[in-house]
Amino acid sequence: MIALNHIYKYVNQGGTRVFLLRDISLNIAQGEFISIMGPSGSGKTTLLNVMGMLDEADEGEYLFLDQPVKALKEKQRSALYKQHIGFVFQAYHLIDELTVYENIETPLLYKDYKSSERSAMVCEMLDKFNMVAKKDLFPHQLSGGQQQLVGIARAIVSKPTLLLADEPTGNLNSQQGQEIMELFKKLNSEGLTIIQVTHSEKNAAYGSRIINLSDGRIEN
Amino acid sequence: MMTNHFKIAFRSLKRHKAYSFINISGLAIGIASCLIIFLVVRYELSYDTFRPSYRNIYHVITEDKGPDGTDYTPGIPFPALEALRTDFPQVKLTGLYYAYGTQVSVGDIQNSAAKKFIEETGVFFCEPEYFDIFNATWLAGNASVLKDPGQVVLAKTMAQKYFGDWKTAIGKMIRLENAMDLKVAGIIEDVPFNSDFPTSVIGSFETFKNSRYYSYTTDWGSTTSAFQVFMKMPENLPVENVQTQLKGLADKYYSNTGPHKISNSLQPLSEIHFDTRVPGLGDHVTSRSTLMTLSMIGLLIIVMACINFINLSTAQAVTRSKEIGVKKVLGSNRKQLFFQALGETNLIVLLSASLALVIAWLALPFIKHIISIHEELSLFSVQSVVFVLFIVIMVTALSGSYPALILSGFKPAAALKNRISSATIGGISLRRGLVVVQFAISQILIVGTIVAVSQMEYVRTADLGFNKEALLIVASTTDSVAQARHETFKQALLQLPEVSMASLSSDIPSSENNAGTNFAFDHRDDEDFTLYTKQGDADYFKTFGLEFAAGGPYTATDTTGSVVVNETLIRKLNIKDPQAAVGKQIRTGGGKWKTIVGVVKDFKTNSLREEVKPLLIAARKSRFCMVSLKLKSTNLAKSQQAIEKVWDKFYPEYAYRSVFMDDNIEDFYRQERQMALLYKIFSGLAIFISCLGLYGLVSFMTVQKTKEVGVRKVLGAGVGNILLLFSKEFTVLIGVAFVIAVPVSWYVMSHWLNNFAYKITISWTVFAIAMAISLIIAWISVGYKALRAALVNPVKSLRTE
Known part of the structure; x- marks a missing residue:
């Protein structure tokens, strides 16, 4: 599904080139559950953003579903992204002014679903996550764990094939974190490819493969 | 503490350059507009307030209540002056006659080579009593010189204009309208511009009375707006008493037997500049509603500037949260923070006010192009300083206190953690409301x-209803010498290749003139509405392109017994077919019966503010005072030169005056x-x-x-x-x-x-x-x-x- 060949990413800081990613080569198959680990500043989030097409590599080749991402036109890339990728953040990043229901609905608005389809899809998610009663609440009325559940529901409501999660349990206590991991495992078993960035060994263990990063390189 | 506050205020202004720019420039424009409007309104309100008896001077105006409504004129019949003197012995009274656009010749006045001036501000004829009521500073002579005929008093700049130095002017002669010779017997200081009495040339009233050029009459039946009477009330006499007494005298003075009831009433000097019912003697009358509108606009603009300020400061408050948090943690209390924020606002407002003064200073010289103010308004006076200070305080209080309240109310913990967002400080709906107000105002x-x-x-x-293109109006006068040369002058003009048509007349088709009279139609009794008249020769209709609904113009030879009327008159007389009116007879003011030979299609007899009036056009030569020329040439300047040359040949003793028809209409x-x-x-x-x-x-x-x-x-x-x-x-x-x-x-x-x-x-x-x-x-x-x-x-x- 994902093929990274010799990916480099760098920033120029005061004349010297600081590498964020160095020579990353990686293949991820459909249905895998990958955990990316590493100390702060090792390039985990950058790698995730490159795979999520939010950021571009400076050198190297990135194939997503066998299509060279760099060579794609903005429009095609955007279409590919909308169809296949969902994001989950450490800080949830829900929209404060929107209710739970509306937050989950938002990505569907950008994917041209009809109103009836949208409501069916959102309701399905609410059911699946047991949040029907909370659908009219605003983010600040929810606990952190519940907010992250909304974040995940929002990420998968449009049925992406790849879920990218940047420290999804970072702001949660261990019990809430465990619930989220169980949910990820269940989603993975239903066929969703998941790549998560995490600090916790315990959470990393839920994945089928662990990739360790240090100073922008994959350690083996 | 204060220096710390100022330092922070200045640095935050510097750091947020864009916001500071928006805040300061918006406020500055608002304050500048407000200030300019204030100056203009104050100037308009200051008319004649410099007169010591400002509160006690009254103008006697005439009301004519007829079936069509009430007409007001600033004038009064000539004999009323003496009648009022007899009936109100305790009141000081004076009459004056005002002649607009008078020609004054100076120098070698016996000769046509004399220097000629057209005094657009007019010549006044006053009694010595005028100066008992309206104050003046005498540089030479005194009011009593106006007792005798043939004397004139000049204002200082006028004397300088005529004779170079006002000190040498006494005893010199000037000639008015080639008809009256007057000796300069007094010099007064110039009347300020903010007066509705621009008395710069004051002839003695006796001169006017004796002159055959003007038509002084002791007849109560005719009123001209040029003759006006003013009163100065003694302190102990209630104005209401005089007012009621005046009403009571109406039937004694006027023969109020017909449908029209004429009476007099008092107009205070403090209203003369604002009363649009009657024109003033000055350059313009400004209605109070215009001044209100202006003040409202000024207020709206400053409100909008304040709204900007509140919006921006509350929004910006978020970025200041950290500073507030730190200060609170370090022990500052809410009051201190409140005043710090208010102080910052004050700094911005002061900067804006200074900028506003510069803007106003730059803009003021252009004001006179926009409104009728003839002197340069001075920016720096006690009132404008007080006004600007008032604005600064108001704006600071209005726009500063709410943001200051918001800022000082931050909870330190939340503020330090950057948890404050514009949503959490609850200003969003207020800001939305303010934006709505702003857009409503601009819409x-x-x-x-x-x-x-x-x-x-x-x-x-x-x-x-008539053709106003390429029409040049050359003004002449009605005195008999000028009259005698009218026809030959017209013929000479027609010889010019530039001129295609010419007509002598008393008036142009659309004008502010209202020469009204009672009249009778078809040998019946007088009708109960007023007929308006214009005089024009046989070429009048052709020159102005007037069209006929029935009949046609009178001929050049038949000018005494035939008249033309307009459709409005026919309609008001309930005649359906204009053709039916042709051949009928009509009589104005009890004169001879004349035959209607034509009905012109309605054209606008006055400005578009007024309805078309019932009109009669006749060819009374003695009233002709202008020649209207239809020009062929596209080079209008050159044509005008050629026409002026002809004028100088025929009227060497008169100054040449002309105006294009469309300019004239624009001036309405x-x-x-x-x-x-x-x-x-x-x-x-x-x-x-x-x-x-x-x-x-x-x-x-x-x-x-x-x-x-x-x-x-x-x-x-x-x-x-x-x-x-x-x-x-x-x-x-x-x-x-x-x-x-x-x-x-x-x-x-x-x-x-x-x-x-x-x-x-x-x-x-x-x-x-x-x-x-x-x-x-x-x-x-x-x-x-x-x-x-x-x-x-x-x-x-x-x-x-």
């Missing part, structure tokens, strides 16, 4: 501008044009200020919404979606403003249009255009910032702090 002003401008355009291009609407221009300027400013505010607000919104934009982009939103997100909110606000602006502006502008008998109807397109303009301008000011926000890579905006 009202836009509608006002569109309506005023299109009405003026309508007036300018309106079909007046000077005040309306000035209003339209003022609307344009101030609505432009209002729109500019609201755009500044909107731009500032959007820049803050983009900061606030950075995260949301990032999230939405990650969720698949394109640039278009983000732009929509930003403009949607403002579009809704503008829509709400529109709902408020429509009824208000419709009400105000239909009121204004009621000044005109002929007017445009306010159609929905006007409102649609106003809406479209504000939407487009808002989108443009929102667009740039929104686009920048939409193009930011979400990776940057979503980075966890």
Whole structure:
């Protein structure tokens, strides 16, 4: 599904080139559950953003579903992204002014679903996550764990094939974190490819493969 | 402490350059507009207030209550002066005669080579008593010189204009209208510009009475607005008593047996400059409603500037939260923080006020092009300093206290953690409300501008019922010497290749003149409405392109027994077919019966403020005082030179005066044009200020919404979606403003249009255009910032702090 060949990413800081990613080569198959680990500043989030097409590599080749991402036109890339990728953040990043229901609905608005389809899809998610009663609440009325559940529901409501999660349990206590991991495992078993960035060994263990990063390189 | 506050205030101004610029320039423009309006209004209100007896002087005006309504004239019959003197022995009274556009010759006055001046401000003929009522400073002579005929008093600059040095002027002669020779017997200090009594040449009243040039009469039946009577009340006499007594005397003075009831009433000096019922002796009358409108506009503009300020400061408060948090943790209390914030506002307002003074100083010299003020207004006076201070305090209090309250109320823990967002400080709905107010104001002003401008355009291009193109009006006079040469002068002009047609007349078709009279039709009794008359020779109709509904013009040879009337008269007489009126007889003011030979199609007899009046056109030669010329040539300047040459040959003792017909007509609407221009300027400013505010607000919104934009982009939103997100909110606000602006502006502008008998109807397109303009301008000011926000890579905006 994902093929990274010799990916480099760098920033120029005061004349010297600081590498964020160095020579990353990686293949991820459909249905895998990958955990990316590493100390702060090792390039985990950058790698995730490159795979999520939010950021571009400076050198190297990135194939997503066998299509060279760099060579794609903005429009095609955007279409590919909308169809296949969902994001989950450490800080949830829900929209404060929107209710739970509306937050989950938002990505569907950008994917041209009809109103009836949208409501069916959102309701399905609410059911699946047991949040029907909370659908009219605003983010600040929810606990952190519940907010992250909304974040995940929002990420998968449009049925992406790849879920990218940047420290999804970072702001949660261990019990809430465990619930989220169980949910990820269940989603993975239903066929969703998941790549998560995490600090916790315990959470990393839920994945089928662990990739360790240090100073922008994959350690083996 | 204070220095610390100032340091922070200055640095934060410097750091947020864009916001400081928007704040300061918006406020400065607001304050400057307000200041200029204040100066203008104060100037208009100052007319004649310098007179010591300002509160005790009254003008006796004449009311004519007829079936068509009440007419007011500033004049009074000549014999009324002595009658009033007898009936009100305890009141000081004076009469004056005012001759507008008088020719004054000086130097070698026996000879046509004398220097000739046309005094547009006019010549006054006054009794010595005039100076008992209206004060003056005498440089030479005194009021008693006006007792005798043949004497004249000049104002200092006038004496300088005529004789070089006013000190040598005493004893010199001047000649008026080639008919009266007057000896300079006194010099007074110039009357200030803010007076409705521009007495710069004052002949003795006796001169006027004895002169055959003017038609002084002891007949109670005729009133000219040029003869006016003024009173000075003694302190102990209630004005109401005089007023009632005057009403009681009406039937004694006037033969009020017909449908018209004539009476006199008092107009206080303090109203003369603002009473639009009667024209003043000065250059213009400004209605109080115009001054009110101006003041309202000034107020609205300063309110808009304050709104900008509140919006921007509350939005910006978020970025200051950390500073507030730190200060609170370090022990500052709420009161200190409140006054620190207020002090910062005060600093900004003071900077704006200084900038405003510069703007006002630069703008003031242009004011006289916009409104009728002939002297340069001085910016620095006690009142304007007090006014600016007042504005500074008001604006600081109005726009500073709310943001200061918000800032000082931050909870330190939340403030330090950057948990304060514009949403949590609850200012969003207030800011939305304020934006709505701003847009409502600018839309009202836009509608006002569109309506005023299109009405003026309508007036300018309106079909007046006659052809006003390439018509030059040469003014002559009615004295017998000039009269005698009229016809040969006209013939000489017709010889010029530039002139295709010429006509002698008393008046042009559309004018502000109202020569009205009672009349009888078809040997019946007098009709109960007034007939208006104009005099013109047989070529009048051809020259002005007037069309006939029935009959035709009188011939050049038959000018005594035949007249032409207009359709309005026929209609008012209930005659359906104009043809039926031809051949009937008509008589004005009890004179001889004359035959109607033609009915002209209606043309606009007056300005478009008034309905077409019932009109009679006859050819009374003694009234002719102008020659109207239809020009062929496109080189109008050259034609004018040729015509002036002919004039100088025929009338060497008279100065040449001419005006183009269309300029003359434009002049009818000077005040309306000035209003339209003022609307344009101030609505432009209002729109500019609201755009500044909107731009500032959007820049803050983009900061606030950075995260949301990032999230939405990650969720698949394109640039278009983000732009929509930003403009949607403002579009809704503008829509709400529109709902408020429509009824208000419709009400105000239909009121204004009621000044005109002929007017445009306010159609929905006007409102649609106003809406479209504000939407487009808002989108443009929102667009740039929104686009920048939409193009930011979400990776940057979503980075966890």
